[in-house]
Amino acid sequence: MSGKGKAWMRLDNAAKIYPASMRRDWMAMFRLSATLAEPVDPEVLSAALARTLKRCAWFGVRLGRGVCWYYVEHNDAPPILEEDVRNPCMPMRAKNSRGYAFRVRYYANRIAVEIFHVLTDGTGGLWFLKTLVAEYLTLRYGVSIPRGGDILDCDAPPDPGEMEDGFLACAGSVTRSRSEADSFHLKGTPERDGFIHVTTGMLPVEALKARAAEKGVSLTVYLTAVLILAFDAIQRRRHPLRRANRLKPVKICVPVNLRRFFPTKTLRNFANYVNPGIEPSYGVYTFDEVLEIVTHQMGMELTPKVLGAKFTTNVRSEQNAVLRATPLFLKDLAMRAAFYMTGDKKTATCFSNLGNATLPEEMALFVTRMEFMLGPLSRNPVAIGTLSYGGTMYINITRTIRESELEREFFTRxxxxxxPVKIQSNER
Amino acid sequence: MSYCVNCGVELDETLRRCPLCGTEVINPNQRSAPDPAARPFPSKVEQLERRAVRRFFTVMATLMLLIPPVVCLLCNVLSSGRITWSAYVLGATAMAYVYVLVPCAAEHPHPWLFLLLDCGVTLLFLYAIAAHAHGDWFLPLALPLTLSVAVAIAAVLLLFRRCRALFVRLSGLLALSGLLCAAINLFISLYLERTPVLHWSLFVLAPCLILAAIALVINRRVQFKEEVRRRFFI
Known part of the structure; x- marks a missing residue:
C-alpha cells in the first residue's frame, strides 16, 4: 500500500482478469471452511475477524474503478458475518458486503470463508482461514496457539512482502505462447435460479496414497488421471456416432502454487496452471497410459523455467505502454473477449488440489474437518476443489447443471x- | 450407514437419495428420519440478484428516445398547423423501439418472436409510407424484399442453432448472402422490367456458392481447420 490518505494497491497480475470478467450471475469465487468440535459463537467470531483483518491487510479492501485499471483501497467498514446458505459461492455484491471482496459465514460448527479471486488464491485463502480460526480459538477458549508459518500473528503489523505482486517480482524476460486446442466440455440443463450443487466425496488419504504409490505417482496426478478418464467416458457415451477424429481433447486445468518454485512471501494471487490431458481421437486409453501421460506432461511443465515464461507472458502484456494507457471500459471489453476465447474453453474443468492442511496440535484438538471448494467456473459447469485434513481427503465438486453425470463417473471410478468414498451433498 | 446400490458409495446419514444417480435410499434398519440439524448445509438458499439494471436501462432509453419525435412533432405542428413530415419520424422511432428495446427489456431471449415482431413493424411502417405517398411499390417491391431479408435472418438463426462447426456456419452464411442478393435482384427486376432476370447478383451468387463449397470441404479437413484457427487466433 502506498501514498497519503486512503491506502491503495494495484491489483496483482492474475487478479486483473477477475473484475473484468465478472457477470451478474458469475464471479470467480472459492471457499475454504473449517469445522470445529463445538458450535460457533458468532460474537467471538466477529471479534476474531476484526483482529485477523488488521493483520491480513490485503483482505480489508474495497475494489475500485480507476480510469485505466481497477485497484483496491483500504476499507474501514466493519466486516459482516453471515449465516451460511445451502448454495455457497454465489456471486457477491459490494453493497451487500460493505465493499469487501470476501465473506465469512458460519453454520453449526463450521466457519467458512468465501473469497473473490481478486484478493488471493487458494493458498493465500488457507492462510487467512487458519489465522482466523486460530484467533477465534484463542478468544473463545483462551488457547495459546504458536504463531508462525501459515498462522499469522495478529499482534504484529502486516508484512509488506505478503502484499507484493509475486508475478511482477519474479517475471523473467522470455515469454511463451498461450495458444492451445479447445477441450471437450460438459453440457447440461442449467439451473434457472443459478443454484449451485455441491457434492462432497470423502476418502481416506492413506488408502489413496497407497494406490498412488503402487503406480508411482502423486495424489494430484492419480486423481487428475481418473478425472480425465471420467470426462473421456462421458464424451464417448454422449457422442457414440462421432467419428474418432471428431472427438475433442480432454484436458483438465490444474492450478499450481508458484510459491513452491519462486522466492516470494506474497499472500496475494501467485498461482499458475498446467493443462494435462489426452487426445481421445487417437484411441481408447488405459488408466496406466493416462497416468504416464499426466506425469510426464506435469513434469515438463512444472519447472520454474516454463512456469516463469508462462506468467512472464501475462506480465509483459500488462506492461505494454499503449495497453496501460487504454481506458478501463475498453480494457474491460478486450479482457472479457480474451477471457471468453481463451479461459475455460481450453479445459473441461478445473481440478485444484490444495494439498494437506496441517494445524499445530493445540488447534487440531478443536478442528475436526477442513474443506476447499471452488465456485462455479465461467463456462464449464463443474469445478473440483480438494483439501486433505486429519487423514481424510475432501473432494468438493460444484456444479451449475442438473445432471450429475461427472460426479457419478468420477466417484464410481x-x-x-x-x-471407499463417502458422499455428502447440498441437494434440495 | 447406507450405501448406494447403484454407485457403491457410502451415503451421508442425512441423504434420502444418492446425489450421484438419484437412487432412493431404503435402509430398513434406519427407521427414524434424519435430524435436519445434522445436514451439511442449512436450508436457506441465496438468490441471484435480479436484472434490475436492464429494466432501468429500458425505462431510461424509452424516455430518451421520446425526445426526437416530440421535438419533431412540435416543430411540424407549430410551423404548418398539422402533422405532415413528422409522421415519418414518429414511425421510424417506433420501429427503432421495437428493434432495440423490446429485446433489451425481455427477461429471456425469444429470437423467433423478436424476428416476427421486427418483420411486422417494418412492413407496417413501409405500408404506411406507401399509403401516405400513394406509391404503388409496397406489394411488388417492399413486401417481397422485407420477407426475403426476414427469411434469410431466420435461416441464419436456424443455422447457428443447429450447427456448431465454424466452417459449416461460414459456408451457410456465404450461401445465404448469395441467395439473398439473387432474391433482391429478382424482385427489383420484376418491378422495374416486369421480367424475372438476374443481372448483377450473378457475380455475387457464383463466388459465394463456390466459397461456401470450399468452406464445407475445409470443414472435413481437421488438420487444415486447426491450422487456420492457429494462424488467426486472437
Missing amino acids: LVKLGL
Missing part, C-alpha cells in the same frame, strides 16, 4: 479402484 474411485470405488472401482478400491477406494
Whole structure:
C-alpha cells in the first residue's frame, strides 16, 4: 500500500482478469471452511475477524474503478458475518458486503470463508482461514496457539512482502505462447435460479496414497488421471456416432502454487496452471497410459523455467505502454473477449488440489474437518476443489447443471479402484 | 450407514437419495428420519440478484428516445398547423423501439418472436409510407424484399442453432448472402422490367456458392481447420 490518505494497491497480475470478467450471475469465487468440535459463537467470531483483518491487510479492501485499471483501497467498514446458505459461492455484491471482496459465514460448527479471486488464491485463502480460526480459538477458549508459518500473528503489523505482486517480482524476460486446442466440455440443463450443487466425496488419504504409490505417482496426478478418464467416458457415451477424429481433447486445468518454485512471501494471487490431458481421437486409453501421460506432461511443465515464461507472458502484456494507457471500459471489453476465447474453453474443468492442511496440535484438538471448494467456473459447469485434513481427503465438486453425470463417473471410478468414498451433498 | 446400490458409495446419514444417480435410499434398519440439524448445509438458499439494471436501462432509453419525435412533432405542428413530415419520424422511432428495446427489456431471449415482431413493424411502417405517398411499390417491391431479408435472418438463426462447426456456419452464411442478393435482384427486376432476370447478383451468387463449397470441404479437413484457427487466433 502506498501514498497519503486512503491506502491503495494495484491489483496483482492474475487478479486483473477477475473484475473484468465478472457477470451478474458469475464471479470467480472459492471457499475454504473449517469445522470445529463445538458450535460457533458468532460474537467471538466477529471479534476474531476484526483482529485477523488488521493483520491480513490485503483482505480489508474495497475494489475500485480507476480510469485505466481497477485497484483496491483500504476499507474501514466493519466486516459482516453471515449465516451460511445451502448454495455457497454465489456471486457477491459490494453493497451487500460493505465493499469487501470476501465473506465469512458460519453454520453449526463450521466457519467458512468465501473469497473473490481478486484478493488471493487458494493458498493465500488457507492462510487467512487458519489465522482466523486460530484467533477465534484463542478468544473463545483462551488457547495459546504458536504463531508462525501459515498462522499469522495478529499482534504484529502486516508484512509488506505478503502484499507484493509475486508475478511482477519474479517475471523473467522470455515469454511463451498461450495458444492451445479447445477441450471437450460438459453440457447440461442449467439451473434457472443459478443454484449451485455441491457434492462432497470423502476418502481416506492413506488408502489413496497407497494406490498412488503402487503406480508411482502423486495424489494430484492419480486423481487428475481418473478425472480425465471420467470426462473421456462421458464424451464417448454422449457422442457414440462421432467419428474418432471428431472427438475433442480432454484436458483438465490444474492450478499450481508458484510459491513452491519462486522466492516470494506474497499472500496475494501467485498461482499458475498446467493443462494435462489426452487426445481421445487417437484411441481408447488405459488408466496406466493416462497416468504416464499426466506425469510426464506435469513434469515438463512444472519447472520454474516454463512456469516463469508462462506468467512472464501475462506480465509483459500488462506492461505494454499503449495497453496501460487504454481506458478501463475498453480494457474491460478486450479482457472479457480474451477471457471468453481463451479461459475455460481450453479445459473441461478445473481440478485444484490444495494439498494437506496441517494445524499445530493445540488447534487440531478443536478442528475436526477442513474443506476447499471452488465456485462455479465461467463456462464449464463443474469445478473440483480438494483439501486433505486429519487423514481424510475432501473432494468438493460444484456444479451449475442438473445432471450429475461427472460426479457419478468420477466417484464410481474411485470405488472401482478400491477406494471407499463417502458422499455428502447440498441437494434440495 | 447406507450405501448406494447403484454407485457403491457410502451415503451421508442425512441423504434420502444418492446425489450421484438419484437412487432412493431404503435402509430398513434406519427407521427414524434424519435430524435436519445434522445436514451439511442449512436450508436457506441465496438468490441471484435480479436484472434490475436492464429494466432501468429500458425505462431510461424509452424516455430518451421520446425526445426526437416530440421535438419533431412540435416543430411540424407549430410551423404548418398539422402533422405532415413528422409522421415519418414518429414511425421510424417506433420501429427503432421495437428493434432495440423490446429485446433489451425481455427477461429471456425469444429470437423467433423478436424476428416476427421486427418483420411486422417494418412492413407496417413501409405500408404506411406507401399509403401516405400513394406509391404503388409496397406489394411488388417492399413486401417481397422485407420477407426475403426476414427469411434469410431466420435461416441464419436456424443455422447457428443447429450447427456448431465454424466452417459449416461460414459456408451457410456465404450461401445465404448469395441467395439473398439473387432474391433482391429478382424482385427489383420484376418491378422495374416486369421480367424475372438476374443481372448483377450473378457475380455475387457464383463466388459465394463456390466459397461456401470450399468452406464445407475445409470443414472435413481437421488438420487444415486447426491450422487456420492457429494462424488467426486472437
